[in-house]
Each structure stands twice: as structure tokens, then as C-alpha cells.
Amino acid sequence: MKLANSRVLLTGASGGIGKEVAFELAARGAEVLLSGRRATALDNIASSIVHLGGKARVLTCDLTEPSAAENLIARATEDGLRLDAVVNCAGVSHFGLFENMSRPQLDAIWQTNVTAPMQLASAALRPFKAQRSGLIVNVGSIFGSIGFPCFTAYSASKFALRGFSEALRRELAGSGVGVLYVAPRYTRTPINEGATSRMAEAVSMKQDEPQTVARIIVDAMQAQRRERYLGWPERFFVKLNAVFPRLVDKGLREQGERMRPFALSQTLN
Ligand SMILES: NC(=O)c1ccc[n+]([C@@H]2O[C@H](COP(=O)([O-])OP(=O)(O)OC[C@H]3O[C@@H](n4cnc5c(N)ncnc54)[C@H](OP(=O)(O)O)[C@@H]3O)[C@@H](O)[C@H]2O)c1
Incomplete structure (x- = not known):
């Protein structure tokens, strides 16, 4: 997609990866609608973007509230303003x-x-289909292709998001609306604070910086890619797990044993 003069709604904009995606989008000419729960954090990011010559607006919301998504799209498109990506x-x-x-x-x-x-x-599809263009970007995870011990519910949620992205992309074929699924690997952000980061160090998990991940996400948007999996050897293990899951079972059994004490300490805290 063309980012210059576009308007992009970004959830998780106050987070480690989201904040960097916001700066990257703004640097490439998009107006960024920053969403998250923490108003002060979002205001500070918006001020920094404006200070750098970009455009940003804050739309706070708690996505666990039932009508949050509908309201967010309504606020993003009020006064007939065009929305180009979510x-x-x-x-x-x-x-x-x-x-x-x-x-x-x-x-x-x-x-x-x-x-x-x-x-x-769902809410964005109404304006997107009417304008016959738009992009939905879903940030998944490598754990959305490899069921990972001690991240069981998180893995399940990212598998669901990946399946949703694939099915929706196929459903929208020919409509002008695209769906991009991006799967980062472990990234140094607040989501991994505490026992998770101690475990990742102990088992030598490969780690990315959020700036790198953000650049790859925004590159994939511009290049109109359908999917993007980050990291080597993680990309290889995604394919291996799809074809020979028993080989991955074996590797993850050993790693799971090393992760277990950290997972238990998390529970006790
Ligand atoms: N870091 C990794 O290792 C990694 C790896 C693969 C995939 N990912 C994915 O990348 C995405 C960003 O993660 P991150 O690492 O940047 O995590 P993070 O730093 O913890 O940021 C999480 C973001 O989600 C927002 N959020 C959480 N609950 C919310 C709610 N109920 N309503 C509205 N916003 C909510 C937070 O906003 P507030 O705090 O302001 O509410 C924050 O902006 C996530 O989808 C994550 O699953 C991360």
C-alpha cells in the first residue's frame, strides 16, 4: 500500500512493538491513529511524532469492552474521514x-x-469494501504456528488469529481489501518482562529489537505481502512443524523441561 498521506489505525500503539510501528508509519507519511488504554503514554508518542513533523491522533480504548472495536472504527472514520489500514x-x-x-x-x-x-x-470492512481498498494487518507470533509449551493459551490465540487472517484473505479475494499476517519471534518488549525474559535468557532464545520488527511490519504493508514470518531458524521450524511435527515435539520436550522452573516461579509470584 501507499503510506504517504494514508490514515492508519494502530492498536497496541503504547506497547514495545506498537510504538515503533507508529514512528515507522509516521516517518513514511501516514497519519497514525494511536490506540491503547494508557492515555499518557499515547499522548507522549503522539507529541514525539508531531515534533518530528508527522501526524498522529490518540484514540484510547480498552479492547476487552464489548463495543470497543465498533466505537474505535466509528471514531477513526468520523466526519467521513477515510481509513486506509487497521x-x-x-x-x-x-x-x-x-x-x-x-x-x-x-x-x-x-x-x-x-x-x-x-x-x-469486521467494523473496518464496511468502509474498506465501499472504497474498494484497505489493509487489515494482524500481528501474530511464531507461536501461532508452533504450539509452544508454557505459552499454551497464547499459542492457541495466535493460531486462531492466523487462521482468521488466512480465511478472511481468501474471502476478500478480488475485493480490493488485503489481509497481512505478521509473525514476530521473541522481541525485547514489556510483554516479556519478569520470568519470561529470565527464561528466554536461560534457554538462549533468539531475540529481536522492536525497531527491527516494526520496520519489517511496515515494509510488508508497503510491499502488499500476505504473510511475513520473522527470524531464522524460526521460519524453518514453522515449516518443519507443519510437515514433521514429531521432530519438533522432540526438540520442544527438552526445551519445555528447561522452561518449566521459570513457568512455575511465575505461578508462585
Ligand atoms: N514481544 C514479543 O516477544 C512478541 C513476539 C511475537 C508477537 N508479539 C505480538 O506483538 C504484539 C505487540 O506486543 P508487544 O511486545 O509490543 O507487547 P507490549 O509491549 O506488552 O504491548 C502490548 C500493547 O497491547 C495493548 N493492550 C493490551 N491489552 C489491551 C486492551 N485490553 N485494550 C487495548 N489495548 C491493550 C497495550 O496497551 P495499554 O497497555 O496502553 O493498554 C500495549 O500497547 C502483540 O500482539 C504480541 O502478541 C510479541
Whole structure:
């Protein structure tokens, strides 16, 4: 897509990856509608973008509220303003044993990572189909292709988001509206603070900086890609898991054992 003079709604804009996506989009000429729950963080990002000569506006919202997505698209398109893309970057994770997860933790993961992106896409499709253009970007995860121990509910949510992206892309073929699914690997952001980052160091997980991930997401938008999986060897393991899952079972059994003490410490805290 052409980013210069476009308007892009970005959820998770106050987060580690989202903030960098916001700067990257603004630097390439897009007006960015920054969404998240923390108004002060969003205001500071908007001020920095404007200071750098870009355009940004803050639309706070809690995506776990039932009508949040509808309202967000309505505010993004009020006064007949055109919307060119929605980037679903908001997300929550959970590292720990699945058996210890509470119902509220499960609900927060599902609502934020799956239901909200689907509701936002649904609401955005009305203007997008009318203008015969638009892009829905879903930020998934490598764990959305490889079921990962101790991230069980999070993995399930990203599998769902990937399936949604693929099906919707096929449903919209020929409509002028595109769907891009991007799957980062472990990235240094607040989502991984605490036991997750200690575990990642201990098992030597490859890590990306959020600026790198943001650049790749925005490049993929501009290049009109359908999917983008980040990192080597993660991309290879995604393919291996699809064809020979038992080989991945074996590798992840050992890694799962090394992760378990960190997952347990998370539960006890
Ligand atoms: N970091 C990684 O290792 C990694 C790897 C693969 C994929 N990802 C994916 O990348 C995306 C961004 O993650 P990140 O690493 O940047 O995490 P982060 O720093 O924790 O940011 C999460 C963002 O989601 C927003 N959010 C969470 N719950 C929300 C809610 N109920 N309503 C509205 N906004 C909400 C947060 O906004 P407020 O706090 O202002 O509400 C924040 O802006 C997520 O979808 C994540 O699953 C991350």
C-alpha cells in the first residue's frame, strides 16, 4: 500500500512493538491513529511524532469492552474521514503452566488477541469494501504456528488469529481489501518482562529489537505481502512443524523441561 498521506489505525500503539510501528508509519507519511488504554503514554508518542513533523491522533480504548472495536472504527472514520489500514498490534501473553491459568486470564487473552482483531476487521470492512481498498494487518507470533509449551493459551490465540487472517484473505479475494499476517519471534518488549525474559535468557532464545520488527511490519504493508514470518531458524521450524511435527515435539520436550522452573516461579509470584 501507499503510506504517504494514508490514515492508519494502530492498536497496541503504547506497547514495545506498537510504538515503533507508529514512528515507522509516521516517518513514511501516514497519519497514525494511536490506540491503547494508557492515555499518557499515547499522548507522549503522539507529541514525539508531531515534533518530528508527522501526524498522529490518540484514540484510547480498552479492547476487552464489548463495543470497543465498533466505537474505535466509528471514531477513526468520523466526519467521513477515510481509513486506509487497521493494524491489530495489541496483545497480551501468559507464560506459565496452563493448569494454573484463571478464567479471567484466559478471557483477557482471547478477547484481546482474537475477538478484538476480528471485531475491528469486521467494523473496518464496511468502509474498506465501499472504497474498494484497505489493509487489515494482524500481528501474530511464531507461536501461532508452533504450539509452544508454557505459552499454551497464547499459542492457541495466535493460531486462531492466523487462521482468521488466512480465511478472511481468501474471502476478500478480488475485493480490493488485503489481509497481512505478521509473525514476530521473541522481541525485547514489556510483554516479556519478569520470568519470561529470565527464561528466554536461560534457554538462549533468539531475540529481536522492536525497531527491527516494526520496520519489517511496515515494509510488508508497503510491499502488499500476505504473510511475513520473522527470524531464522524460526521460519524453518514453522515449516518443519507443519510437515514433521514429531521432530519438533522432540526438540520442544527438552526445551519445555528447561522452561518449566521459570513457568512455575511465575505461578508462585
Ligand atoms: N514481544 C514479543 O516477544 C512478541 C513476539 C511475537 C508477537 N508479539 C505480538 O506483538 C504484539 C505487540 O506486543 P508487544 O511486545 O509490543 O507487547 P507490549 O509491549 O506488552 O504491548 C502490548 C500493547 O497491547 C495493548 N493492550 C493490551 N491489552 C489491551 C486492551 N485490553 N485494550 C487495548 N489495548 C491493550 C497495550 O496497551 P495499554 O497497555 O496502553 O493498554 C500495549 O500497547 C502483540 O500482539 C504480541 O502478541 C510479541
